[in-house]
Amino acid sequence: MESWFSFTSLSLRVSLPLTFLLPLILLVVVWTKVRNTANKRRPPGPTGWPVIGNIFDLGSMPHQDLYKLRFKYGPVIWLKFGSVKTMVIQSPKAAAELFKNHDSTFCDRKITDAMTSCSYNQGSLALSKYGTYWRIIRRLCSSEFLDRKQVRRTAAIREKCVENMTRWIEEDSQASRACGGSGEVQISRFLFLMTFNMVGNLMLSRDLLEPHSDKGREFLDAMETILVFAGKPNVADFLPFLKWMDPMGIKRNMDQHLGRAMKIVGEFVTERVQEKKRSGTEKVNKDFLDAMLENKDDGQEGPEKISERNVTIVILEMFIAGSETTSSTIEWAMTELLRSPNSMRKVKEEINSIIGLKGKVEENNMDKLPYLQAIVKETLRLHPAVPLLVPREAVEDSTYMGYNIPKNTQVLVSAWAIGRDSEFWDDPLSFKPERFLGKNIEYRGQHFELIPFGSGRRICVGYALAERVVHLALATLIQSFDWKVNSLSPGIMDMTERMGITLRKRVPLKVILTKRNSVQATI
Template sequence: MEWALTSINPLAISIFAGLLLLVLFLRPKNSGKKPPGPKGVPIFGNLLQLGDLPHETMHKWKQTYGPVIWLKLGSVYTMVVQDAASASELFKKHDLPFADRKVPDVLTAYDFNQGTLGMNQFGGHWRVLRRLCSMEFLVNKRMNETTELRHRIRENMERWILEESAAARAQGGTGAIQLSRFLFLLAFNLVGNLMLSRDLLDAKDPESREFFDCMNKVLELAGTPNIADYLPYLKWMDPAGMKRNMTKNLGRTMKISSKFIQERLNNRKAGKFQEKKDFLDVLLEYEGDGKDGPDRITEKNINIIITEMFFAGSETTSISIEWGFAELLRSPHTFKKLREELDRVVGVNRRVEEKDVENMPYLQAVVKETLRLHPALPLLLPRNTMENTNYLGYDIPKGTQVFVNAWGIGRDPKCWEDPLAFKPERFLQSNVEYKGQHFELIPFGSGRRICVGFPLAHRVVHLTLATLVQSFDWDLGPGVKPEDIDREERLGLTLRKKNPLFIIPKKRLNI
C-alpha cells in the first residue's frame, strides 16, 4: 500500500495548488485543545509521513505523543486512539457522537456507501440493515441451520487443495499450492450460499471468474489511498482516476449480482420459493414498521448489500485464517499441541465439526492470539464525529476522522506480556474475548458499529484452521525452515500477508 503520491497528475496539482492554499487559508481555524501529534507540512499535513504501513507508523508515534494522537491528513483532521483505556472511553462514553463513518470517495460510486451496512451514515436506514443482519441473518438459530453447509464447503476446499497439488506435481513441480486462494474460495462460496443459496465459484469453472476478478479489483481500489480523500477540493477531477475505475468495476460486479436478484424475483412470481430462506429472501420480504428507515428495501440497495457481504465476508475471514496458519507453521510446538488436542477430542476417524470447538480450548486460544497479532482491519473502519465532542479533555470538532489502532492495542506491553510473540497459552487462563467488551482485544471493533459478521467469522475461522491441521500434513518445501515464514504485511482494504503461503499438502485422514 503506497501512501506516497505516485499516482497524482503533477500538472493538476500545480494548477490547483494556489486555489488550495487560498481555501485552506480562509477555512476556520482548528480551535480548542487537541491531542498532541507530529508536525506536518503545508497542504499535505502528516500524509507523507505515514509510509506504507500507517498503523505501524501511528503505533510508533504513541511513544512520543501518547495513546491519543492528532493528525492532519491533507485537510482532514484525524484522531487516532491507541490503547485499551482510551478505546474504552470512546466506545463506552462517546460511541454515539462517533458512530458515523468517514467514507472514501471511491465508495460513493453508485451511491454504494448509502446502501451498505459498514459505510452507511448512522441513521434509520443503517438501523434497519443492522437489525436485519443481527436478527435474521447472523442469529445463532440460522447459524446452526447452516452448519452442514459450512462442512460441505470445507470438504470442497480439501478436495480442491489435493487436486491442485497433484496437478502441480504432474507438471514436474513440488506440489505446492497457494493457500490463500483456496481460503478465499471457501469464504466466497460460504457467503454465496448464505446470501443466495448457491456456490458462486468453482476452482475449475471459468464462467464464474469475471465475478471473482471484479470483486478483487473493487477490493483493491477500496484499499488504495486516494489523494481526493485528503484534498477534497480535488474530488471533482478525480486526479488519480480511482473513482472512474471503481465505477467501471463496481458496475460490472453489481450487474452480475443483479442477475441473481432478477432470477429470484422471477422464481417468486412463478410461485417457486426457496425450501429454506436465505438472506436474499429476507431482504425481498422486508416491510418497514413506518417508524425507522424505509418501508421497503429497493432492488438497488439489495444489490449493494449483497455485494458488500461478499467483500466483508470473503476477504477478512480468509486472511485471518492464513495468518493463523502461518503462525502455526512458524511454531511447530504450537502446531503439535493443537493437533494433539484435535486427535484427543475428535480422533482421526472423522472430520472435525463445529460442535467440537467448545471442547478445544487450545484451538480457541490460537484464534484469539491470531486476531490479537493480525486484526484484518488494523485501524478498524474510520469513524466520523457527528458533533463537537469533549473526549478525554480534548475538544474534538464535528467532522473529525477517528481511527482506532486495534493492531497497536494488540501489541501494547501494558496489556500483553511479550506482546510480539505468538503464545496462545496466554489465553488459556484468561476470560478475555473479542466480542467488544474487552478493549485490549477488539479486532471486530466495539459499540454500535461493531462488525455484525463476527459470529460467522468465529465459526468459520475455528473450523477451517482445525481442518487444515487435522486433515493434512504440510511440507514447507525444499530447504525452507519454519523461521523462514515471514510476518511481512501488505495493507490494502485489509492487512494481508505480503508473501502468501506456498506449501505442500499431503492427505492425512483416510475418510
C-alpha cells in the first residue's frame, strides 16, 4: 500500500508539470510551423546569423555583393540586417512589378539614424514621409525643375557655369606646365565646383565658390563631410538598441557638420527674407529660394506648413543631391570615353559636324547629338550615381510577386544590377553606346531596364536638370580639348568604385589636355 501511494504521489508530481508543459510545447511547435510557412512565402535569400542577420554577407561595396547573390537566389532576395527586414530587387521585370503595381505600397522611406540629425529627414523632399508636406514640396520642385519655361530661362546659368569650368581646367593645366609639370589635371575637382556653383545660382542666384578662393570653403568642407558620413554603414541602423550609444560616432559627426551647413544656408535664407521686407517689391527673375519663401508666406498651418527651417533643409538637399551625383556621372563618362578611343572619335566627329571646332556648345544643340545621348545613357546604365536608389519602406503588409512582404520592410532597388542584367542587355559589362542608337529607351522612369533616377511617384525630381547639365558639360569638354591619360594604355585605367552617398571612382580621373583650335582631334 505504501509503495502504491509513493508511486501515485510520484505520478502526480510528474503529471502536474506535464499538464502545463505540454500546451507550451504544442504552442512552440505550432508557432515554429507558422513561422516556417511564412518564411517559405518570403523571397529566397541566405540564412542569417542570430541577432545580426545577414550583416556579414555584405562588405564595403554592397551593390556588388547583392549582385553576386542574385546568381544563387534570383532577382528578388530576402535579407535581414539586424532587426531590419529587407527585400532587394535586381531585375527589370521585378522593378516593373514594383513601380507599376505596388508603388503606393512601397512609397515611404527607410531613414538612417544619420539622416535624423537636425531633424533633416522631416523637412527633406527625398526622405520625408509620403503625405501632404511631401506633395507640396514635390509640386514646388517640379514647377522649378520640370517646367519647360523655367528650364529654358535658366539655360544661360548652366552655360555660364560650364564655361567657367573649362576656363579653370585650362588655367590649372597651364599652371602645371609653367611649374615644369605635364599639365595633368584632376577634373573631378572642377566638375564638382561647376555643379556646386550651378546649384548655387539656381537656388540662391550666386556663385559660392571660386577654385582658389576661401569664399564658401566652410560650406564646401561641411558638405564633403556630410557626404562621407551619410554614406557610411551604421551598426545603429541595424541594431536600434545601440542608437543611444552611437557606437561609430556617425550621428555625432552628422550633428556637427550638418548643423554647420544648415547654419550657413540658414543665413542665406534669413538674408533673403530681410531683403524682401526692405524692398517691398516683387522680383522679376525669381530663383528657387524666392519660390520657397513665397510658398512659406501662404499662412498654412499644421504639419504641411513650410517653415523657414524646412526651406533651409530643402535648399541644402538640392546641394547634396545635385552636386555629387552630376559631377560623378560626368567623370565616369569621360573615363569610359578615354578607355574607348573609337567612341571618343565618333562623338568628336558628331559634335564637330553640328557645332564645329570653334563654335560654342549650347543646350539647344543636344537634340542633334544622338551619339552623345547614347554615351550618357550607357554611362548611367553602368555607373548609376545611387546604385541602390534611395531605400523605400512598405507602408502595410502586402503580397508582391507571390511573396508575403510585411509592413516596415526596407526595399532596395539595385539600378546597378538591373543595368547589368544579361537577360536584357547583350554583353552587359562592356561600354557600348551603340546599343541605344535607334532604340526608344529612356531613363525617365518608364523603361525599367534603365532607372538611374528611380521611378514612380518618388522618382528623383531633378532628373531633367541633371540630364541637361551632364549633356552640356560633357559635350563642352569633348569639343574644347583633346584628352589623354598618363598611362601606357587607356584600357588599364583604374575603374574601382568608391561607395559613399553616391558611387564615385576610387582613384579620381587625371588627364592631360591640349586646347583645340582648328586641328582635328588626335584620338
